Amino acid sequence: MNDVMSRFKEVVENRHDWIRSYKAESGRKIAGYFCDYLPEEVLWAGGLVPVRITGGRGNVVAADRYLQSNVCSFARRCFDQALNGVYDYLDAVAIPHTCDVITKMYDLWAYRMPTPEFVHYFWLPHKVFTKDAVTVMLGEVKRLRSSLASHLGAEISDDALKEAIAVYNRSRNLLRKVYELRRSSPPLLSGEDAFAVSLSSVLMPKDLHSQWVEELLKELEGKPSPLADRPRVAVAASALDDLEIMRAVEEAGAWVVADDVCTGSRYFFDRVDESEPDPVKSLTRRYLEKLPCPRSVDSLTPRYDHLLGQAREYQAGGVIFYILRCCDAHLFQYPLLKDRLEKEGLRTLYLQGDQTVGVNEQIINRIKAFTEMLST
Amino acid sequence: MSEKNKDQEIKQANRMRGKKHLKTTQEISQIVKDYYAQRDARDKSSGHKVAWCGIAVPKQPMQAMGVIAYYPEQYGTVVATRGDPFRFLRRAEEFGLTREMCGYARITTGYILEGLPEDAPLGGMPRPDMLIVTTAVCDTRVKWWELMGELLNVPVYIMEVPEMPPIGRKGATISGGDMETAGIQIGRKDAPHTTAFAGMNYAGYIKFLEEVCQKPMDHKRLIEINKSAARVSKIRREINEYRKSIPTPMGSADAFASMFPGMYMPGTPLADDFYTRLRAEVKERMEKRIGIVPEEKFRLVWSGIPFWYNMGLINYFEERNGVVVIDTAYGCAAQTSGHPHREPKKWGMNGMVASVVKAVVDYNCDGAILSYTPTCRALYVNQLETQNTLMEELGVPSLLLESDMVDPSSFNEAQTMSRIDAFIEVVEEKAKRREWLK
Numbered sequence: 001m002n003d004v005m006s007r008f009k010e011v012v013e014n015r016h017d018w019i020r021s022y023k024a025e026s027g028r029k030i031a032g033y034f035c036d037y038l039p040e041e042v043l044w045a046g047g048l049v050p051v052r053i054t055g056g057r058g059n060v061v062a063a064d065r066y067l068q069s070n071v072c073s074f075a076r077r078c079f080d081q082a083l084n085g086v087y088d089y090l091d092a093v094a095i096p097h098t099c100d101v102i103t104k105m106y107d108l109w110a111y112r113m114p115t116p117e118f119v120h121y122f123w124l125p126h127k128v129f130t131k132d133a134v135t136v137m138l139g140e141v142k143r144l145r146s147s148l149a150s151h152l153g154a155e156i157s158d159d160a161l162k163e164a165i166a167v168y169n170r171s172r173n174l175l176r177k178v179y180e181l182r183r184s185s186p187p188l189l190s191g192e193d194a195f196a197v198s199l200s201s202v203l204m205p206k207d208l209h210s211q212w213v214e215e216l217l218k219e220l221e222g223k224p225s226p227l228a229d230r231p232r233v234a235v236a237a238s239a240l241d242d243l244e245i246m247r248a249v250e251e252a253g254a255w256v257v258a259d260d261v262c263t264g265s266r267y268f269f270d271r272v273d274e275s276e277p278d279p280v281k282s283l284t285r286r287y288l289e290k291l292p293c294p295r296s297v298d299s300l301t302p303r304y305d306h307l308l309g310q311a312r313e314y315q316a317g318g319v320i321f322y323i324l325r326c327c328d329a330h331l332f333q334y335p336l337l338k339d340r341l342e343k344e345g346l347r348t349l350y351l352q353g354d355q356t357v358g359v360n361e362q363i364i365n366r367i368k369a370f371t372e373m374l375s376t
Numbered sequence: 377m378s379e380k381n382k383d384q385e386i387k388q389a390n391r392m393r394g395k396k397h398l399k400t401t402q403e404i405s406q407i408v409k410d411y412y413a414q415r416d417a418r419d420k421s422s423g424h425k426v427a428w429c430g431i432a433v434p435k436q437p438m439q440a441m442g443v444i445a446y447y448p449e450q451y452g453t454v455v456a457t458r459g460d461p462f463r464f465l466r467r468a469e470e471f472g473l474t475r476e477m478c479g480y481a482r483i484t485t486g487y488i489l490e491g492l493p494e495d496a497p498l499g500g501m502p503r504p505d506m507l508i509v510t511t512a513v514c515d516t517r518v519k520w521w522e523l524m525g526e527l528l529n530v531p532v533y534i535m536e537v538p539e540m541p542p543i544g545r546k547g548a549t550i551s552g553g554d555m556e557t558a559g560i561q562i563g564r565k566d567a568p569h570t571t572a573f574a575g576m577n578y579a580g581y582i583k584f585l586e587e588v589c590q591k592p593m594d595h596k597r598l599i600e601i602n603k604s605a606a607r608v609s610k611i612r613r614e615i616n617e618y619r620k621s622i623p624t625p626m627g628s629a630d631a632f633a634s635m636f637p638g639m640y641m642p643g644t645p646l647a648d649d650f651y652t653r654l655r656a657e658v659k660e661r662m663e664k665r666i667g668i669v670p671e672e673k674f675r676l677v678w679s680g681i682p683f684w685y686n687m688g689l690i691n692y693f694e695e696r697n698g699v700v701v702i703d704t705a706y707g708c709a710a711q712t713s714g715h716p717h718r719e720p721k722k723w724g725m726n727g728m729v730a731s732v733v734k735a736v737v738d739y740n741c742d743g744a745i746l747s748y749t750p751t752c753r754a755l756y757v758n759q760l761e762t763q764n765t766l767m768e769e770l771g772v773p774s775l776l777l778e779s780d781m782v783d784p785s786s787f788n789e790a791q792t793m794s795r796i797d798a799f800i801e802v803v804e805e806k807a808k809r810r811e812w813l814k
Contacts, residue, residue, distance in 0.1 A: 066760050070476070070750035097538075100515045100754040107541055107761070123538045123570055126511055126518050132576045136538070139569025297518060297534055300526075326476050328753060332519035335472030336526055352474075 004216045005193055011200040012243060019051055019204065020089050028205070029091040034078075034105060035098040036262040037124050037293065039141055039283045041164035041272070044206070045156045046148045048092055052202035052263065053078050053105075054241035055355050066108055072326045073355035074239040075101045079108055092118040092151070094144065099295050099329055118151045120144060127297045128288040137284045145280070161279035165272045171206045174213040175268040181220060182257040183314055186227040188220050191235070191256025192246040199241065199263045227255070231374035234258040234311050236303075236337075237322040237353070238330045244359045245322050245351075252367040254374065258310035260303060265310070266291040295329040303333070304340050311346055317374045318347040320367070325352050347374060393457070394629050394687025397668055398661075400654040401630040407646070408454070408636055412498035417444040425589050426502050428524065430509035430517050431639065433535060434578070436605050438508075439643050440598040441585050445508075446501040447640060448524075451487070452480035456684040456782035459497035464490065465783055479751050479782035481520040488527050504530055506588045508581065512537040512562070514754030533584040535577045537562050538570035601643035608642050611651040618658045619702060620739050623667025625658045628678050628700040629690045635706050668699045674800070674807040677735045678703040679762060680747035680755055681781045692793070696800050702739045704731040705755065728758045729765050736772050742810060743803040744774040749781045773806060775799040 031048035040050040055077025063080035095106040181188035270290040276282035292299035416422040464486025525532035563571030637647035780786040
């Protein structure tokens with residue numbers, strides 16, 4: 001593994017230690033947020049480093065007092081870690097209304113966690129693609145800006161927002177380039193590596209991350225692939241915050257060449273329009289019109305178009321769905337999405353996800369069987 | 377499952393039917409049957425459109441437009457109490473809806489995939505011309521309604537209602553109005569755009585009805601229906617006010633049964649007549665101090681959806697001289713709130729928790745039954761927090777009872793009964809030292 005790739009992986013594997021040290025060295029404040037619908041640029045413009053709150057894998061003990069087992073393991077793990085003090089480095093928390101369970105994260109954080117002082121609830125419409133949604137989303141982006149400014153005791157200017165947008169767009173462009181390295185056959189880098197770059201981008205400051213990505217691109221672009229040809233797949237997942245599934249798929253003998261994941265393509269594919277003079281408006285539009293989470297209304301067709309388009313462009317023969325148990329938004333959409341993709345000749349595999357356990361033997365065997373099927 | 381096992385399951389379901397105590401509430405079964413038998417809904421030449429509609433969507437605009445509404449959640453309860461839920465649950469599972477998903481949604485999806493069969497309980501819901509749902513109560517329904525829209529190929533309207541938590545870290549104070557809507561707070565003062573958005577969505581709902589029905593809304597009629605519905609609401613609140621009395625003149629076994637006209641046909645003369653008579657009966661019982669059991673030893677709140685295939689469970693407490701006095705999922709609002717002798721420190725962390733805390737105090741209860749349906753996230757994500765808050769703020773014990781609301785195979789009778797028996801012992805002790813009566 002090259003040096004820069006090992007840095008991305010270090011951030012992913014030791015995310016909390018890494019950000020703690022970074023905070024101590026840089027003196028920057030850290031803001032935690034959930035999901036990919038929160039306009040992080042506002043937090044960045046307020047001088048905070050936004051990092052995604054993630055669950056990782058492991059037991060849930062402390063959070064069992066607050067959340068039953070019918071709540072998705074991602075949320076239970078996140079809150080369990082919060083209760084265990086893992087997130088005590090956060091100076092602010094912002095939680096959007098993406099689904100019932102993430103909404104509950106706000107209640108629990110606001111009422112059961114002593115820190116941080118700033119805990120903000122961001123209401124997000126479901127009908128993201130409608131005209132009416134723009135007015136309410138504009139209001140919420142403005143409210144986030146003003147409540148954070150009042151907490152910080154300093155105004156968040158339009159210029160600061162525009163700068164933040166530029167920082168984030170740069171990151172988006174670079175992450176796209178990394179993902180595009182898998183267009184060739186064989187790909188220039190593995191799916192696990194590409195996803196490690198994307199996932200680490202939500203766990204560390206964008207400016208530093210982009211520097212690293214530029215280094216990586218310099219090393220890889222224009223070079224021949226060190227990898228061998230293999231069957232190629234796309235991964236569609238609900239919350240995916242570690243490398244386990246990508247690793248399992250590739251150890252089983254396939255390459256992951258594309259994804260529909262909120263810490264992957266869905267996070268960075270869409271840019272904010274920098275030609276729009278009002279940064280609040282451009283942020284509002286971007287976060288409403290982005291590649292949708294299935295929680296949004298009318299998200300089936302854009303997700304289908306994205307997955308099919310990616311599969312065609314990157315020559316993937318199958319789609320692996322990794323859906324966390326109890327994730328209603330994904331589970332309700334899955335039968336229709338699967339059906340449509342199969343009608344287009346793609347093969348699909350459904351895996352039930354659970355962050356309280358590792359990727360077990362049974363899952364690995366099913367991936368192996370699927371990969372073998374793709375080879376025939 | 378073999379035919380024999382299936383028969384046994386159905387028989388067991390029948391044994392678990394609830395017993396109603398009041399005279400007026402005995403009429404409900406026929407009212408529900410008549411509602412499903414409406415010819416106009418099944419005869420396309422009648423000119424009446426049919427909507428499948430989610431609970432908490434305002435019914436009055438549909439009534440004003442002559443739209444006949446059916447409620448997939450309510451139909452789930454019909455299938456669970458009157459028929460064979462497995463037929464549809466199995467079909468949904470074959471389609472890809474797993475057992476961890478909403479039981480109501482699985483029943484309806486199975487019913488659709490079976491082709492809306494006429495031999496379904498009560499003849500089934502007539503084929504809809506439109507689907508309407510709101511984001512209030514839960515987000516899952518958004519996906520469920522979209523799925524039904526795809527399967528039935530009919531237009532869907534999703535009415536968004538921004539539910540906002542209270543400002544800051546303090547406990548929520550909730551108004552009587554919020555209590556009536558199960559603690560849901562729409563919009564917030566510091567976020568007026570969310571309140572405005574709810575208004576836009578209501579206007580969008582009216583426009584959607586006008587488009588599907590191809591006629592304008594009769595606003596004069598709508599105002600009249602709204603007035604009638606408000607009167608029915610007021611009567612229902614008065615009934616709930618009487619239920620505070622000790623002994624309670626009406627418990628939840630009757631209340632769950634009697635909610636149909638209020639929830640599904642609120643602005644109609646039938647609902648008005650039904651609740652007017654029910655109020656008279658409850659009032660008379662209250663004045664004559666006629667309780668549900670001869671000697672009321674303990675009082676309970678029910679939080680969450682009951683297990684519809686086993687409404688007899690609520691009567692079980694009566695065998696032990698206790699009563700489930702009030703429930704919080706279907707609007708337990710009384711006209712006055714608060715108790716002069718015991719104000720909780722805070723009303724819990726959000727509307728849903730607060731509604732249980734408040735019901736315990738207002739209705740002089742000694743404990744709470746928190747139903748826990750693992751397939752439902754929205755209502756049950758709060759239950760542990762409700763349990764914690766009841767104990768922290770009031771020292772009130774509660775019991776989490778786990779089962780799906782419509783899938784009897786998830787119900788473990790022996791285990792449930794032994795847990796209930798143990799809980800009753802705790803509650804009886806608590807009742808002896810009931811503090812808020814002093």
